[in-house]
Amino acid sequence: xxxxxxxxxxxxxxxxxxxxxxxxxxxxxxxxxxxxxxxxxxxxxxxxxxxxxxxxxxxxxxxxxxxxxxxxxxxxxxxxxxxxxxxxxxxxxxxxxxxxxxxxxxxxxxxxxxxxxxxxxxxxxxxxxxxxxxxxxxxxxxxxxxxxxxxxxxxxxxxxxxxxxxxxxxxxxxxxxxxxxxxxxxxxxxxxxxxxxxxxxxxxxxxxxxxxxxxxxxxxxxxxxxxxxxxxxxxxxxxxxxxxxxxxxxxxxxxxxxxxxxxxxxxxxxxxxxxxxxxxxxxxxxxxxxxxxxxxxxxxxxxxxxxxxxxxxxxxxxxxxxxxxxxxx
Amino acid sequence: xxxxxxxxxxxxxxxxxxxxxxxxxxxxxxxxxxxxxxxxxxxxxxxxxxxxxxxxxxxxxxxxxxxxxxxxxxxxxxxxxxxxxxxxxxxxxxxxxxxxxxxxxxxxxxxxxxxxxxxxxxxxxxxxxxxxxxxxxxxxxxxxxxxxxxxxxxxxxxxxxxxxxxxxxxxxxxxxxxxxxxxxxxxxxxxxxxxxxxxxxxxxxxxxxxxxxxxxxxxxxxxxxxxxxxxxxxxxxxxxxxxxxxxxxxxxxxxxxxxxxxxxxxxxxxxxxxxxxxxxxxxxxxxxxxxxxxxxxxxxxxxxxxxxxxxxxxxxxxxxxxxxxxxxx
DNA sequence: CTCTCCCTTGAACACGTGTGCAACATTGCA
DNA sequence: TGCAATGTTGCACACGTGTTCAAGGGAGAG
Numbered sequence: 001x002x003x004x005x006x007x008x009x010x011x012x013x014x015x016x017x018x019x020x021x022x023x024x025x026x027x028x029x030x031x032x033x034x035x036x037x038x039x040x041x042x043x044x045x046x047x048x049x050x051x052x053x054x055x056x057x058x059x060x061x062x063x064x065x066x067x068x069x070x071x072x073x074x075x076x077x078x079x080x081x082x083x084x085x086x087x088x089x090x091x092x093x094x095x096x097x098x099x100x101x102x103x104x105x106x107x108x109x110x111x112x113x114x115x116x117x118x119x120x121x122x123x124x125x126x127x128x129x130x131x132x133x134x135x136x137x138x139x140x141x142x143x144x145x146x147x148x149x150x151x152x153x154x155x156x157x158x159x160x161x162x163x164x165x166x167x168x169x170x171x172x173x174x175x176x177x178x179x180x181x182x183x184x185x186x187x188x189x190x191x192x193x194x195x196x197x198x199x200x201x202x203x204x205x206x207x208x209x210x211x212x213x214x215x216x217x218x219x220x221x222x223x224x225x226x227x228x229x230x231x232x233x234x235x236x237x238x239x240x241x242x243x244x245x246x247x248x249x250x251x252x253x254x255x256x257x258x259x260x261x262x263x264x265x266x267x268x269x270x271x272x273x274x275x276x277x278x279x280x281x282x283x284x285x286x287x288x289x290x291x292x293x294x295x296x297x298x299x300x301x302x303x304x305x306x307x308x309x310x311x312x313x314x315x316x317x318x319x320x321x322x323x324x325x326x327x328x329x
Numbered sequence: 330x331x332x333x334x335x336x337x338x339x340x341x342x343x344x345x346x347x348x349x350x351x352x353x354x355x356x357x358x359x360x361x362x363x364x365x366x367x368x369x370x371x372x373x374x375x376x377x378x379x380x381x382x383x384x385x386x387x388x389x390x391x392x393x394x395x396x397x398x399x400x401x402x403x404x405x406x407x408x409x410x411x412x413x414x415x416x417x418x419x420x421x422x423x424x425x426x427x428x429x430x431x432x433x434x435x436x437x438x439x440x441x442x443x444x445x446x447x448x449x450x451x452x453x454x455x456x457x458x459x460x461x462x463x464x465x466x467x468x469x470x471x472x473x474x475x476x477x478x479x480x481x482x483x484x485x486x487x488x489x490x491x492x493x494x495x496x497x498x499x500x501x502x503x504x505x506x507x508x509x510x511x512x513x514x515x516x517x518x519x520x521x522x523x524x525x526x527x528x529x530x531x532x533x534x535x536x537x538x539x540x541x542x543x544x545x546x547x548x549x550x551x552x553x554x555x556x557x558x559x560x561x562x563x564x565x566x567x568x569x570x571x572x573x574x575x576x577x578x579x580x581x582x583x584x585x586x587x588x589x590x591x592x593x594x595x596x597x598x599x600x601x602x603x604x605x606x607x608x609x610x611x612x613x614x615x616x617x618x619x620x621x622x623x624x625x626x627x628x629x630x631x632x633x634x635x636x637x638x639x640x641x642x643x644x645x646x647x648x649x650x651x652x653x654x655x656x657x658x
Numbered sequence: 659c660t661c662t663c664c665c666t667t668g669a670a671c672a673c674g675t676g677t678g679c680a681a682c683a684t685t686g687c688a
Numbered sequence: 689t690g691c692a693a694t695g696t697t698g699c700a701c702a703c704g705t706g707t708t709c710a711a712g713g714g715a716g717a718g
Contacts, residue, residue: 004390004673005390005445005448005470005674007673007674007675008674008675009674017697017698018697018698018699019674019675019698020676020677020697020698020699021696021697021698023674023675023676023677024676024677024696024697027676027677030676030677031695031696031697032696032697033695033696033697036696036697048466050442050445050446051446051674051675052387052446052448052673052674052675053446053447053448053675054383054384054386054387054392054447054448054673054674054675055383055387055673055674055675055676055703056674056675056676057383057675057703058381058383058384058387058673058674058675058702058703058704058705059674059675059676059677059702059703060675060676060703061333061334061703061704063383065426068427072412073408073411073412073415074405074408074409074411074412074607076403076405076408079402079403079405079408080403082402082403083401083402083403083429086402086427086428086429087429087431090428090429090431090440095426095428095443095447096426096427096428096429097394097424097425097426097427098397098415098425098426098427099415099419099424099425100412100415100416100419100425102416111419113379114424116334116379117379117380117381117382118382118383118424119334119381119382119383137377141334223607223611227612251611252611254613255611255612255613256612258612258613259612259613260612278403278552279608282552282580282581282584283556283584283585283587283588283589284583284584284587284588284613284614285613333703334704336703336704336705337704337705338704346667346668347667347668347669348668348669348704348705349667349668349669349706349707350666350667350668352704352705352706352707353666353667353706353707356706356707359706359707360665360666360667361666361667362665362666362667365666365667380704380705381703381704381705382705383703383704383705384673384703384704384705384706385704385705385706386673386705387672387673387674387675387703387704387705388672388673388704388705388706388707389673389705389706390673390674659718660717660718661716661717661718662715662716662717662718663714663715663716663717664713664714664715664716665712665713665714665715666711666712666713666714667710667711667712667713668709668710668711668712669708669709669710669711670707670708670709671706671707671708671709672705672706672707672708673704673705673706674703675702675703676701676702676703677700677701677702678699678700678701679698679699679700679701680697680698680699681696681697681698681699682695682696682697682698683694683695683696683697684693684694684695684696685692685693685694685695686691686692686693686694687690687691687692687693688689688690688691688692
């Protein structure tokens with residue numbers, strides 16, 4: 001350590017006032033005379049003073065940090081979510097403590113522990129399942145817990161869910177309207193609640209309509225998984241429709257169907273995805289998909305930050321069918 | 330605030346020892362008897378004690394935080410970079426304070442200010458140009474500054490650069506070998522140092538070889554920009570090669586060339602990109618590109634964290650040509 | 659038994675801030 | 689002039705740690 005940071009004591013000394021005056025100058029709505037304020041600001045400027053947020057946080061036993069737990073940040077859906085969230089937090093004067101769980105199936109408990117240790121104001125879980133015990137600890141310690149698209153059977157936590165069931169139903173109806181006779185459902189082997197819900201809701205509608213369905217699940221939620229699904233499924237030439245529970249897999253599936261399995265889309269095969277990631281609109285795909293508004297989702301998280309502690313607000317992010325070119329009209 | 334967190338005083342009381350003993354139990358290499366340690370650990374367990382990292386940081390006037398400044402996190406290149414970096418930091422026992430600059434051209438000074446206020450151990454700049462004054466402040470306050478792919482003419486800062494010049498040269502040689510007669514260079518209008526270097530180095534090689542080149546630049550670094558470039562450039566039917574300084578633009582360019590401008594790739598037109606983002610290997614693109622190893626880049630950043638303060642280490646991340654299918658053989 | 663040495667323990671301080679409280683200065687009004 | 693009311697200022701405390709320092713205690717050697 002070469003030299004310590006400038007403290008409020010230094011500033012006070014230079015300005016010839018008490019340390020309290022310095023603190024008050026930088027505190028919104030505190031009572032300071034214009035004269036003192038001017039002197040303090042000048043001294044602070046000259047010395048290069050910055051508030052020590054650690055001390056600040058220690059003092060009011062809470063920081064402005066918000067812990068964000070995510071995984072697979074390079075997947076488009078997660079990246080987009082994190083991008084918008086981190087901007088929104090910053091705009092609200094909050095800072096984003098990013099904890100990357102690396103693997104979607106890894107245990108996030110130690111990461112949440114870390115967030116506690118920093119006395120963060122809130123925890124946002126984008127990936128993984130928080131252990132139940134955490135919920136109580138959050139409540140006891142005044143930390144807001146916000147859970148996105150996770151299965152968490154608690155009535156005292158903010159939960160934000162994209163409307164998977166409505167979305168999957170929209171997808172099913174659309175494929176039925178396209179006249180599909182035998183339909184594949186493609187999902188990963190990770191078994192996240194979101195994917196399970198989509199899968200199940202879709203299957204329900206289809207079986208109710210008497211349409212043949214075949215469910216395929218394996219591997220992580222990636223492009224390669226979609227590709228693999230196409231190669232394995234499409235040897236069955238009867239399959240003329242597919243619902244991929246995630247755009248990233250849908251895109252892989254499309255590529256496999258066209259390039260490896262010689263299908264024309266949408267003439268021979270209709271494909272529909274979920275999420276509306278940026279790549280879905282790329283010219284090579286023009287993927288018909290179920291969109292969930294990233295704006296609405298982000299706003300919901302930010303709004304949840306202001307909710308009462310222990311209040312349970314379940315926000316459903318609305319979905320909409322985006323017609324592009326991968327389903328027969 | 331419903332209730333305060335458990336403190337070391339509470340634990341000490343319960344265990345019937347002094348607070349020092351508690352602190353020592355949780356400090357690596359401190360001297361505690363096995364008996365006391367056991368009692369402390371048990372009490373801590375029962376009460377749910379966690380260290381307060383704010384107090385900890387205040388005490389040793391430095392936190393384990395590392396400030397990361399980025400922008401456009403949803404672009405694949407940035408997302409991948411952030412993903413690997415945040416994992417690496419966590420593995421080393423450091424926490425990632427993510428500051429999203431939103432726009433690549435926006436001023437990052439206030440964000441860096443924030444990092445200072447948190448007494449972070451280091452600042453990693455992935456996007457934007459830090460003001461010169463920051464460099465001195467970092468030095469004065471013992472904060473490590475690590476700059477990635479930025480133009481920063483300082484000899485006392487860690488700078489990590491992908492080898493843009495070598496990469497651009499590789500690209501140029503490859504297009505020459507493909508027999509291209511008139512070549513376009515596609516870059517964004519943002520004028521980031523990396524893009525400028527690639528653009529310039531490529532142009533140098535090509536003009537030296539006497540090959541016709543036309544430089545196009547406009548808009549942000551996005552898919553849409555690449556698309557637009559193709560539409561505007563390819564009315565000129567003489568153009569038979571293109572170097573896009575970023576994969577994301579190369580992919581847009583490819584889509585525009587094939588779908589809007591009726592070009593066959595690589596028969597009529599050779600396209601080469603830079604970065605080797607995940608999408609470049611997707612079956613619909615199979616983009617020939619210049620790869621920079623994300624692993625090497627990340628390792629370089631992590632290694633830089635251990636360097637002496639004020640030491641200048643310029644790391645060149647090596648590049649390699651990845652042959653796929655968009656350049657004629 | 660005495661002395662030395664080593665290990666363990668608790669008290670006290672420092673880290674930098676926000677704020678309650680009491681003292682003080684100033685103004686307005688009667 | 690006297691008094692109340694208002695606005696400003698400094699002192700002192702609390703926030704929760706890690707660490708220095710001196711003291712205590714036990715063991716081993718002479």
